[in-house]
Amino acid sequence: MASLYLSMTAKLSEHWRTNDNVYPQKFILTPAQRAEYDDSRRMCSAPPDTIDNPKHMGVPIQISDTTPGVMVAANGTEVSLISTSEA
Numbered sequence: 001m002a003s004l005y006l007s008m009t010a011k012l013s014e015h016w017r018t019n020d021n022v023y024p025q026k027f028i029l030t031p032a033q034r035a036e037y038d039d040s041r042r043m044c045s046a047p048p049d050t051i052d053n054p055k056h057m058g059v060p061i062q063i064s065d066t067t068p069g070v071m072v073a074a075n076g077t078e079v080s081l082i083s084t085s086e087a
Helices: 004-018 031-043
Strands: 026-029 059-063 070-072 078-080
């Protein structure tokens, strides 16, 4: 599976491009996805205080056991963080 961090960044960048730089509402990750996200941040030597902060590039991260992993766009639309080739 491609890096979740990279997928989140790509979805966020696309959202900015198509919405005049408006931020999405939030990302919703499973606990396992959040752990993967945190691990990728640690491997890149991110400052520890930013790893514990539940935001990705300023966008809040919410945890849910029932999500497939989504970005909630500014208009409320859920955008999958996992491509169909990865599912």
